Amino acid sequence: MRPNPLNPLNPLGLEWYQHPSLTLQLANLAKAREDLRDENLHExxxxxxxxxxxxxxxxxxxxxxxxxxxxxxxCPMMGARxxxxxxxxxxxKTVVDKARLLEPDPREISRRLMARDEFKPAGILNALGAAWLQFENHNWFFHGNGDPTRxxxxxxxxGDDFPENPMIIRDTIPLHGGEIEDGKPAPVFANAETHWWDGSQIYGSGAEKQDQIRTYVDGRIKVDDDGRLPRSDIPGVDLTGMQENWWFGPGLLHxxxxxxxxxxxxxIKKAHPDLGDQRLFELGVLVVSALIAKIHTVxxxxxxxxxxxxxxxxxxxxYGALGETFRDKVGRIGDSEALSGIVGSSTDHHAAPFSLTEEFVSVYRMHxxxxDxxxxxxxxxxxxxxxxxFTDIQGRYTRDFMDRLAMGDLWYSIGKxxxxxxxxHNYPNALRNLTRVDGQVTDLATLDIVRDRERGVPRYNDFREALRMPRRKKIxxxxxxxxxxxxxxEIYHxxxxxxxxxxxxxxxxPPKGFGFSDTAFRIFILMxxxxxxxxxxxxxxxxxxVYTRTGFDWVNDNSMKDVLLxxxxxxxPVVGDVERVFAPWHELGAAEPGRKPTILRAADTVKSYLPWGS
Known part of the structure; x- marks a missing residue:
């Protein structure tokens, strides 16, 4: 942060995590969020x-x-699909420079800076945590599949061994059609999903999609008798609300x-036997989306x-600064977001009507x-x-692979x-040469670079400046x-x-204990x-x-561990006493015949891989 004599919390311009006390760190985070709410929401x-x-x-x-x-x-259409x-x-600041769209060469950036040379483990987060993020992205945003002629x-x-030359990346199509204009701010691009945190990855965005997954009996959605989702007409992909970018991790969570x-x-039907299918379905959507949002947040x-x-x-x-126990026993103290939390407070859009943002999409590119x-x-x-x-457990191969193994084996393997x-140098190589279900071959690392440029997301230094973070003077x-x-x-001369x-x-x-950069985190604390x-x-x-007492209590009383069990x-045996479900689970030692397997406790304090040292 820059020196700011108007901010008595931070007169020296320290980064929030550089302050010596936790109290000052929290105060500066709160101030940063307040500033971002005022200055970094644009429609x-x-x-x-x-x-x-x-x-x-x-x-x-x-x-x-x-x-x-x-x-x-x-404002009925705010946040709608x-x-x-x-x-x-x-x-x-979102100007698209077409002359620099491929400068430096995004495929060379993928090959020389992003390609995984060896697997660098996060340590603090398990592979279920990786699947969870994609499961959430399925809810939040999708720009559509584009037009094959553009x-x-x-x-x-x-020396590049990519199977197609040239590599083809479909344009992102502006909301109102037309072309992206060189040297002008990027046009508006539409979200093919709803913008709300509404469980649409499960239920689908739009009535037609929801119709496919509903049974129309007692509010239920389609699940086969064996507890697995029905197969869809897309090879390898289950029948569910969002079916893009499919692999076994999201398959488990869906x-x-x-x-x-x-x-x-x-x-809810047991508590309210008078409710019909439509109302039960609506309540299920409310409760499950709130529970997912709670799991993601806490x-x-x-x-x-x-x-x-x-x-x-x-x-x-x-829960607010007063904490979960206080909220459970006493309830909210007025409308204070600080004391009693955002959940249950008054609605506020701050500086602009609600929508997800292109920059939010960018910082969640965590492939x-x-x-692999x-x-x-x-x-x-x-x-x-x-x-x-990874190639053989994603896309068209997903469902056949999942059906070969017991669900418990799949959960245990992804959790440990x-x-x-x-x-x-840690981008999955399987995603750098990926054949999609529709036959498109792509390099997602190249795609990530191109999409930011195409959509007018500023480059690193300009992005930081727009968030009032100091520019880097040299690489x-x-x-x-x-x-x-x-x-x-070498790449950027x-x-x-x-x-x-x-x-x-x-x-x-990143700051100590962080799984991603402080630059990305600034968008995170806002959004x-x-x-x-x-x-x-x-x-x-x-x-x-609104939720019914049964539904309201369900959200408040349940955690990810409760849902799993x-x-x-x-x-x-592997999650019953873990503190963090998204940290690596206990490992079972192979058992001798006739004996139970040994439980080897996971070290929840394992450090992240830190490749930033010289």
Whole structure:
């Protein structure tokens, strides 16, 4: 942060984590979020139509709608499916420079800076935590599949073994059609999902998708008698709300929360036998989406951000500074977000109507979390079962692979494995030569670079400046890893202002205990609370009168561990006494014939891989 005589909390311009006391760290985080709410929420013209879909107004008054309309009753299309992404940087900072769209060569950046040379484990986060993030991304955003006749062509350099030359990346299509104009701010791009935290990865965005997954009996959604999701007409992919970028990790989570939905509606029907299918379904959506949001806020996030200030801060987002016990026993103290948490407080959109943002999409590009190599083990004996490369457990191969193994074995294997560290030279090579279900071959690392440039997301230094973070004067200032700095200098010819956002964020040394960069974190502290604070069903309507007492208590009383053990009680030996479900689980030693397997306790304090030293 820059020196600011108007901020008595930080007159020396220290980074928030450089303050000597936890109290000052928390105070500066709160001040940073306040400033970001005032200065870094921007809406472009034409982001949404004035009229909402016919017939959703009545449902929207009491529940979430299929299109995401009527969350804000005064602005029905705010956050709805098909409306545009907002911005966290001023609109004039989103200029697209077509001459630099492929400069430096994004494929060479993928090959020389991003490609995994060896697996670098995160340590503090398990592979379930990696799957969880993609499960959540399935809920939050999707720009669509584009138009095969409109694309960016990337010629390959000598020695590149990518199977297609040139590499083809489909354009992102602007909301109102037309072309991206050179030298002007990027147009508005639409979200094919709803913007709200509404469980749409399970239920689908839009009435047509929801119709496919519903049974229309007692509010339930489709789950086969064996507890697995039905197969869809897409090869290898289950029938569920969001079916893109499919692999067995999201497959497990989509299945788990489909089953959880059916448990929720059964409990509510038992308490309210007079309720019909539609109302039960609506209540199930409310409860499950709130439970997912709670798990992400107070379980996943504190696992990937282990700094003490963040442990307190994320809990306070949900429960307030007075804490969970006080909330459970006493309830809220007025409308104070600080004392009693965002959940149940009044709704506030702050400086702009709610939407997710292009910059939010960018900072959640965390593909290095995914391992290339996977080992699978028996939950019953601890014995090794098989090894798989990521290519063969994703896309069209997913369902056949999952059907070969017991669900308990799949959960145990993903829970005990480490996620990858979010850093350079750790991008999964399986994702750098990926054949999608529709036959497209792509390099997602190249894609990540191109998408930021195409959509007008500022490069690293301009991005930091827009968030009032100090610019880096030279490339060596980005990272303490001398080898990385040398490689970045070679690719970007010493121009620190040309360094792409993804490269700067992955090269940074994060604050102690962090699983990703402080630059990415600035968007996180703004948007993580905004997704709650703007949503009527997490704020003014998070109450028993809307959720029912059964549904309200379900959200408050359950955790990720509760959900897992409700549907897979066989996991008790490996998760029953773990503190963090998204940290590596206990390991079972292979048992001798006739004996139970040995439980080897996971070291929850294992350090992250720190590749930033010289």
């Amino acid at each position: 472009q013209d034409g982001m949404r139509p004035d009229e909402a879909p016919a017939g959703e107004a009545e449902q929207g008054a009491r529940a979430r709608t299929p299109e995401g309309s009527h969350n804000d009753l005064g 098909g409306t545009g992404f907002g911005r966290n940087v001023p609109i004039e 694309f960016i062509s990337i010629p390959l350099q000598d 299945t788990l929360f489909a089953r959880e939905h059916n448990s929720v509606v059964a409990a 379980e996943w996030t504190p696992c990937v951000l282990r700094h003490p200030a963040l442990q307190i801060g994320m809990s306070a987002n949900w 290095p979390l995914i391992p 190599d996977w080992d699978f083990f028996s939950l019953e004996s601890g014995a090794f079962l098989e090894h798989q490369y 494995a480490s996620a990858g560290a979010v850093c350079l 060596e200032d980005i990272t303490p890893n001398k080898q990385w700095a040398k490689e970045i200098n 010493g121009d620190v202002d040309a360094v792409d956002l993804q490269i700067g964020m992955q090269a940074e040394q 993580a609370s905004r997704r709650l604070k703007s949503d009527r069903f997490f704020t003014t309507d998070f109450r028993p009168e 409700r549907h897979y009680p066989e996991l008790e």
